[in-house]
Amino acid sequence: MNELSTRYNPKECEDKWYRFWEGKGYFHARPDPAKKPFSIVIPPPNVTGILHMGHALNNTIQDILIRYHRMSGEETLWMPGTDHAGIATQNVVEKSIAKEGLRRQDLGREKFIAKVWEWKERHGSAITQQLKRLGASCDWQRIRFTMDAEYSVSVAEVFARLYQKGLIYRGTYIINWCPRCQTALADEEAPHQELEGSLYYLRYPLKGSPAGFITVATTRPETMLGDTAVAVNPKDKRYRKLIGKTVILPLLKRQINIIADKSVDMAFGTGAVKVTPAHDPADYALGKKHNLDFINVMHPDGRMNEHAGRYQGMDRFKARQAILEDLRSEGLLEKVEPHVLSAGHCYRCHTIIEPYLSRQWFVKMKPLAGPAIKAVKKGEIRFYPERWKKVYLNWMENIQDWCISRQIWWGHRLPVYYCPDCQAQDSDKGIIVASLKPPKCPSCGCGRIYQDEDVLDTWFSSWLWPFATFYWPFKIISGSNVDAQKAEEELGYFYPTSTLVTAPEIIFFWVARMIMAGFEFMKAIPFSDVYIHGTVRDIEGKKMSKSLGNIIDPLDIIEEYGSDALRFSLISLTSHGQDVFLSEERFEQGRNFANKIWNASRFILMNLDASRIKVDLCQFFGKGDLDLADRWILSRFYSLLKNVGRSLGGYRLNEAANAIYGFFWHEFCDWYLEIIKPEINKERHQVVMYKVLEKTLRILHPCMPFITEEVWQLLPHQGDSIMIAPWPHLQGNMIDARIESMMETLFDIVKTIRNLRAELEIDAQLVLSASLYPHSRGVRSAIEQNKSWIANLSCLSDIAMLDAAKRPAGTVSDATADADVYLHLGEAIDISHERVKIADKIKKLAISAASKEARLKNREFVKKAPREIVEKEQAGLGESRRLLERLERMARELP
């Protein structure tokens, strides 16, 4: 095995093993009634996406869970796929055609959509290829896309069912409108920017009171033409007597009422606010609540319309100036204050967006939310960490109707058709909703029906992800090779899925809606656990984003440090849902760990006689054939296994990763391998070091799949791949707290001796070996060469062992044991400054023993503390007293 490099080389392994696994079909899941199912649906990344650190974290977590459950003998499915991401994708393609000087309008809808598909075919697999480099063991045979033909049928079906149930309706809504681009924008496409504006104070004369008026403040005076009320806070003493009175809207001389609403902020402006329901989202809500008129005063291009009186035809900002001048000349402009306001701007042309009233489609959410709230309250669906439950419930209990129509081209078109002959204004007559386009109008029979131009919100397809990916509702499409019966079986087997792993930002957008859809269409929860991980940030706590330039590209990290290093470092930093603060050096830890694994394995391979490792470990048991060190490392391993299982079960992945790290490096390598070195050829050590390495690799595999496979393949092994090797069984009888405590005592001794190493010119590690293996030839000769007193030390393990044996299990007092051994050590080592050091340590231990005694004297403690604690304290007390005496004697003898 000498040909193995002293450095682990990820590049030689990763691609090789990934292809091996995929080629063997290990990622593919099929229902097996004999096995328990475990399934995860991937949060589908945008098809335009490239892998960023957030994806890396999200998918590493999923892969760990998947690999863990696969090894645990469950039938494990990880369903991959991508999201068509309506607006994001449309923008990307628009940008790409802009290079040819084209706008989407130049192409027309059909040709543009064809371009998007073309783009998707060419670039849409980038992110899935990147997931493979991460090691993600997705079932790629099942990869889905939210615009797949079958998936689109699911979407249309859901729309139709909800419509028939009366849960989808048409209504008006204020949207972000760019008057220049003449398009609706989603909130995230209309970023708010601060700008220096003015706050204008306008006087609205009171009807029937010639000198009376009420002053309102506004930043957009031109919208006053659409005012249909003035609102004040009902608690506001200044205006209380005006509530219900009428004012004359200046310029247009329309009469409007003064209404009361507690949403009005008494401290802002004058405390009275003009209400323009057609041009402001908050006013819109007021308008709905108080049943006001909605007067739209603008054309879609931002010019004033026929409701604007003499300002008709003016641009909105020109109209603003004209209106202000007219008000000033009428003495109705009280004052103008500078005011910083933040307004939405079109992300493309930076035009100030106009809140614009338009007709949209909605889903009634309250009826859907009911069961989804209950399921979480009852604990059928659990959030990890639990605090997100509150966030979820808070939102669900105040849920608003969901606007699902979007005025863009890329997406699922609404399955809504109109018959021009039957259609009547403002009614649903002539509207046909069907999952597939009907050939003719069902009522008049004409063939002139046409489809709604709008598309559905992207989330209207992704909320079906846990079951639509299984081809629900199993409607066969001509030309498709989907086997409906098989699909139904698979859905029955794998649904509800097990765990959803996602980021907090999309609890409302996605998680909550999936739960609602699950109940509505599957009559069952979509998943039982929701694991919410943190956001990946840079070292200063800023969210990673392109515009900030603080991106750490996971692919660069894989290139430089390896995929396992990336995965390990990310996981070890992710503590239970806290945000992850990253800098590139973080990945050195993962890389170094991989290298440590590599070199320890190389060492074992060099010293392993493969013919002897078949020996069953159990042979050694009961015969007392295992040495202290062997028993110790086995005990430590099984303690680790127990902890790792518990941590993974509670989604504390970082604990699992860090526990394995600490065990492998600081216990297995630093102590066990060093201790057995002098007698590494002994059969028991051969077996134990092999078993511990092999099993540790297995429990590390979910976290670091590549290096564990590489090493595992070099070791003697059973089966084709570590990926499908069984998760080790917990053998509780191997966990021995007394052995562990005893060894720790010995380590303390050795550490003390190491301090003396320089002046005594001895090898401290050898001392421990000497104490454990006093009769080995190597140790004996070493002892001869060194100072004779080392021989004294060889009795230490006997002392420690006797000590431990005297006490019943579980009552070992570390403090007492430590002190005892140090006393012997003090006798064995005749170096004065070291005595002082030891005396210090003993003093500390004595204080601890004294405090124990004091505590037992406290009646409240004895009465109220848990029994085990009291018993533990009592058990240690007798020994502590003896110890104190000896300590005093020892102290007198010190120089």
Place this chain on the structure above:
RNA sequence: GGGCGCAUAGCUCAGUUGGUUAGAGCGCCACACUCACAUUGUGGAGGCCAUAGGUUCAAGUCCUAUUGCGCCCACCA
């Protein structure tokens, strides 16, 4: 404005239901390469666990308030 989170070593963070001496990684200091690994090893320094109260036999852990930082949602007429 509503909701949530965080504050522990120089830095980044663990610390499970309160329980004996608060841990890790990185960084720093000293020492060590004939040794599986210098991407290494050994040792060391470094903590009023943000502040003030409270509950308890016992508080880093639970409660209240304060200060500072951060996130989400709403709003900004």
